[in-house]
Structures are given as structure tokens and as C-alpha cells.
Amino acid sequence: MTEYDVIVIGAGAAGLMCAAQAGQRGRRVLVVDHAKKPGRKILISGGGRCNFTNYDVTANNFLCENPHFVKSALAQYSQWDFIGLVATHGVAYHERDHGQLFCDDSAKDIVNLLLAECDQATISQRYRCEVHDIEQEEAGFRLKLNGEPVRCQSLVVATGGLSMPKLGATPFGYQLAEQFGLTVLPTRAALVPYTLHQEDKTRFADISGVSVPCSITTESGVCFSENLLFTHRGLSGPAVLQTSSFWQPGEAVTIDLLPSESLKDVLVAMRDKHPNQTLKTALSRLFPKRLVEVLIARDSLPDKPLKQLDDKQLDQLHHYFHQWSIAPNGTEGYRTAEVTLGGVDTHSISSKTLEARDIPGLYFIGEVLDVTGWLGGYNFQWAWSSGWVAGQHV
Numbered sequence: 001m002t003e004y005d006v007i008v009i010g011a012g013a014a015g016l017m018c019a020a021q022a023g024q025r026g027r028r029v030l031v032v033d034h035a036k037k038p039g040r041k042i043l044i045s046g047g048g049r050c051n052f053t054n055y056d057v058t059a060n061n062f063l064c065e066n067p068h069f070v071k072s073a074l075a076q077y078s079q080w081d082f083i084g085l086v087a088t089h090g091v092a093y094h095e096r097d098h099g100q101l102f103c104d105d106s107a108k109d110i111v112n113l114l115l116a117e118c119d120q121a122t123i124s125q126r127y128r129c130e131v132h133d134i135e136q137e138e139a140g141f142r143l144k145l146n147g148e149p150v151r152c153q154s155l156v157v158a159t160g161g162l163s164m165p166k167l168g169a170t171p172f173g174y175q176l177a178e179q180f181g182l183t184v185l186p187t188r189a190a191l192v193p194y195t196l197h198q199e200d201k202t203r204f205a206d207i208s209g210v211s212v213p214c215s216i217t218t219e220s221g222v223c224f225s226e227n228l229l230f231t232h233r234g235l236s237g238p239a240v241l242q243t244s245s246f247w248q249p250g251e252a253v254t255i256d257l258l259p260s261e262s263l264k265d266v267l268v269a270m271r272d273k274h275p276n277q278t279l280k281t282a283l284s285r286l287f288p289k290r291l292v293e294v295l296i297a298r299d300s301l302p303d304k305p306l307k308q309l310d311d312k313q314l315d316q317l318h319h320y321f322h323q324w325s326i327a328p329n330g331t332e333g334y335r336t337a338e339v340t341l342g343g344v345d346t347h348s349i350s351s352k353t354l355e356a357r358d359i360p361g362l363y364f365i366g367e368v369l370d371v372t373g374w375l376g377g378y379n380f381q382w383a384w385s386s387g388w389v390a391g392q393h394v
């Protein structure tokens with residue numbers, strides 16, 4: 001029977017990082033994936049340019065039942081370490097808003113970087129490979145790869161979450177965790193667009209493609225200031241994706257469509273200067289015209305000259321645009337979600353090594369764990385950090 005020191009299941013971001021590290025420590029490593037090639041999510045990430053990390057990474061950028069869990073791995077292998085690796089491989093990158101780092105050319109650069117790191121050691125890779133019948137033995141694990149039995153001392157589960165099943169996402173990691181008696185916390189699609197109730201969907205259908213800067217606040221009080229994008233299915237854009245991780249079904253979100261100014265002050269100033277200007281014209285100077293038209297029609301805003309608007313109406317308009325409340329119908333789900341909330345409960349995993357506390361040799365890394373980053377490169381940073389850390393211990 002073929003024996004390895006380490007078998008990594010999942011040749012995604014975390015799995016490749018872990019394999020490269022373990023291999024460079026001289027461990028005999030095999031990486032397996034049921035997909036036909038490695039890093040498929042990396043390739044499509046960040047619109048094809050992979051937002052591979054962020055200049056500003058703290059534990060606050062992650063959702064996890066155990067909020068301290070991520071700290072050790074992020075400290076052991078930080079964003080600066082990965083940025084250093086990117087520089088070593090000569091990958092050109094740039095910063096966008098909020099410290100997000102993207103490849104200049106292509107997300108392929110990141111996959112090539114990881115494969116080059118794997119090539120620095122002799123790491124076996126097998127694709128289109130199905131994993132079955134995992135059993136714990138005295139000194140490791142026995143499993144079948146496409147029916148062939150193999151053995152390893154350390155088994156690393158890096159099979160990711162449930163988002164984008166068409167790219168190969170499966171619940172394999174959760175099922176394996178349960179097989180070994182570990183708790184799996186309920187999962188939910190996150191970093192995902194909202195869908196709308198039919199009435200709202202019809203009303204906003206005409207402004208599909210319109211994007212506005214805004215702040216969105218969830219009922220739990222979490223607020224993100226980014227762009228909101230109207231789509232033919234509902235609401236998307238970074239502000240929506242960010243809040244979706246904190247939104248609960250049935251809740252409304254409050255949208256401030258003019259987060260940096262007071263609408264009342266602006267309208268009063270406009271009224272003083274151009275008293276005969278209509279409200280619609282005035283609002284169209286602040287917001288996309290198509291959005292104004294839909295909102296005026298939808299909520300019967302008083303489209304009359306500014307001079308006819310009294311204080312009460314200005315207050316109502318102010319409230320309307322700064323605290324526009326809308327209840328999503330749901331989300332687009334795993335089909336388009338970037339990540340999965342929930343997963344393998346971190347309470348049973350060592351934050352220092354990523355090894356399951358009660359199952360020596362079994363490691364969980366990356367998104368399969370109950371660790372979900374914000375939008376902005378945090379999910380990859382978690383994959384790099386957790387993969388690197390496990391790679392030092394397997």
C-alpha cells in the first residue's frame with residue numbers, strides 16, 4: 001500500500017499552501033482533488049484578478065463562533081508574509097479601496113505561485129480523484145483514492161465550503177468532521193446578493209445596472225459603507241455582499257443613500273438658490289436619475305418645486321433617503337455566494353496548529369472551518385494563514 005506522511009484533500013487555496021509548506025519541510029505529501037485542476041475558485045476570484053489579501057487584517061474581519069480562534073494563525077502567517085511571497089514570485093499587484101490587494105494581470109499568477117511553491121518540494125498531486133472510506137489507524141489514517149488504498153500519518157481536510165457547487169464545492173469536509181464526532185455548525189450562504197419580493201423586483205427591474213454609494217445597516221446594527229448595485233434579480237454590490245453575512249432571513253436592512261451629507265441641508269440650500277427647481281431635478285443632481293424616477297413613482301414622493309416643500313416634507317424626504325428600509329426576500333444562495341458561513345466548529349480544533357484536539361493527525365484548514373471573512377481578501381488570507389500553520393505541524 002502506498003504511504004505518505006501527509007495527504008491533503010482539496011487543492012484549493014488552503015490545501016496548496018499547506019502542501020507546499022509541509023513538502024518544503026521534507027514531508028512526503030500527496031494533494032488530491034476531485035476537480036480536474038487546482039485552484040478553480042482562485043482563478044475566478046476578484047473578477048479574475050484575485051483579491052488575495054488586505055493591508056489591514058485583524059480578527060474583527062472574521063465571523064466565527066469563537067472570535068479569538070483566528071488570531072494565532074493570522075499572527076503566525078500574516079498578510080505581510082503573503083505579500084512578501086507574492087513579491088518573491090514577481091507577481092505585480094495593486095491596492096484598491098479599503099486596502100484590498102489584487103493581481104495586476106490575472107488570478108492565474110496566484111495559482112502559479114502556489115504550484116511553484118509546491119514544486120520546490122516533491123509533492124504528488126492527483127486530480128479527478130475521489131476520496132472514500134477514511135479510517136483512523138493506530139499511527140494515522142487509511143483511505144481509498146479512486147478505489148486504491150493508501151496510508152498517511154497526517155490527513156488535512158481543505159475541501160472548502162458549499163458556495164459555487166458548479167466549481168466542485170461539496171459537503172465532504174463537514175461529513176468527515178461528523179464521522180469523527182466533531183460538531184458542524186449550521187451553514188448558510190454569505191457574501192451573496194439579496195433577492196427581492198416580487199413587487200420590489202418589478203419596481204426596480206428598470207434600474208438594473210444602476211450603482212450608488214450608500215451605507216447599509218442590518219437589524220443587528222452592523223453597517224458597511226460601499227456601493228449598492230441594482231440587478232435584475234435584486235440587490236448586489238459590495239455593501240450588500242458585506243451585510244449579507246450578518247443578515248437573517250425575514251429581517252429588513254436600512255439603506256442610507258446619501259451617507260456623507262444631510263439631504264435636508266442640501267435641499268434647503270438648493271431651495272434657497274433655485275426655488276422653482278422641481279424635487280426630481282434636485283434629487284437627480286444627487287442620485288442617478290433613473291433611481292430617482294423609480295423612487296418617486298414607487299413611494300409617491302411629492303414632485304413639486306422646492307419652494308413648495310415645507311419643513312415637514314423635507315424631514316420626511318431626509319428620513320426616506322437616509323433610512324430607506326427594504327426587506328429582502330432571501331439571497332441568491334450557494335449558487336453565487338462567495339463563501340459559506342458556519343462549518344466545522346473551531347472549539348474542537350487547536351488554533352495554534354489547526355489539528356483536531358481529540359483526533360491526532362487530523363487537520364482542518366480554510367473555509368471548511370467556521371471562519372468567514374469579510375469581503376476584501378480576508379477569506380484568502382485565512383486560507384493562507386491556516387494552510388501555512390497546518391503545514392508546519394503535519
Ligand SMILES: Cc1cc2nc3c(=O)[nH]c(=O)nc-3n(C[C@H](O)[C@H](O)[C@H](O)COP(=O)(O)OP(=O)(O)OC[C@H]3O[C@@H](n4cnc5c(N)ncnc54)[C@H](O)[C@@H]3O)c2cc1C
Binds near residue numbers: 012159167365376
Ligand atoms: C466567485 C468567488 C470569488 C471570490 N473572490 C474572492 C476574493 O477575491 N478574495 C477572497 O479573499 N476570497 C474570495 N472568494 C472566497 C475564496 O475563494 C474562498 O474563501 C477560498 O477559496 C477558500 O479556500 P479553501 O482552500 O478553503 O477552499 P477552496 O479554494 O474552495 O478549495 C477546496 C478544494 O476542495 C476540493 N474538493 C471539494 N470537495 C471535494 C471532495 N469531495 N473530494 C476532493 N476534493 C474536493 C474542491 O474541488 C476545491 O479544489 C471568492 C469566492 C468565490 C466563489
